[in-house]
Amino acid sequence: MSRQRRHGSNGDYSDWHYAQHDDLTAIDIDWVEYCRYCRRPLALVETAHDVGQDKSADVLRRIGEMASIPVWIALSRDVNGSQRFRVRRVFPESGAGWRDLSSVEWYQVLAQYRTCHPISDES
Ligand SMILES: [Zn+2]
Numbered sequence: 001m002s003r004q005r006r007h008g009s010n011g012d013y014s015d016w017h018y019a020q021h022d023d024l025t026a027i028d029i030d031w032v033e034y035c036r037y038c039r040r041p042l043a044l045v046e047t048a049h050d051v052g053q054d055k056s057a058d059v060l061r062r063i064g065e066m067a068s069i070p071v072w073i074a075l076s077r078d079v080n081g082s083q084r085f086r087v088r089r090v091f092p093e094s095g096a097g098w099r100d101l102s103s104v105e106w107y108q109v110l111a112q113y114r115t116c117h118p119i120s121d122e123s
Contacts, residue, residue, distance in 0.1 A: 010028060014028065027059045027060065029044065029060065029063075030045060030046050030047040030048075031044070031045035031046075031047050031074075032044055032045075033045065033110055033113060035114060035116050035117050036117075037116075037117040038116055038117060040116050041067065041069055042069060042070075042110075042113040042114065042116075043064075043069055043070045043071070043072060043110065043113050044060050044063060044064050044067075044069060044070070044071045044072070045071075045072045045073070045074050046060050046071070046072070046073045046074070047073075047074050047075075047076070048073075048075050048076075049075065049076065049077065050075035050076055050077035050084075050085075050086050051077075053075070055073050055075065056073075056090075057071060057073050057090050060090075061090045061091045064090075064091040065091055069113075070089060070091060070092065070113065071089070071090045071091040072087055072088065072089050072090065072109075073087065073088045073090060074086075074087045074106065075087070082102070082103065083103045084100065084101070084102065084103075085100070085101045085102075085103070085105075085106040086098050086099070086100055086101075087099055087101055087106060087109070
């Protein structure tokens, strides 16, 4: 018996997977920040449109632990023509809860992970 889908189709592979036996469970990974120079993965991000929901990322958090890279949830919304982000770091767990950030502030969070080839070295 296959599971009921909570959301609409996410493509052919997703449709096939959901039609299989319940023993197969999977997530799709929304976003991997990586270094353009050495291809090192820098952070994992679960993304969604912000509709005021709570959101967890338990499997992605475990992947981040295994890879020793940070995991964030980033919910985005448009506010008067500007993109705002409601974000929470789930690995390493920050304890800070949800933070409301501007586009520039969220960029700065992600840029801090560019320790192998810092952004200031690119020009
Ligand atoms: Zn690098």
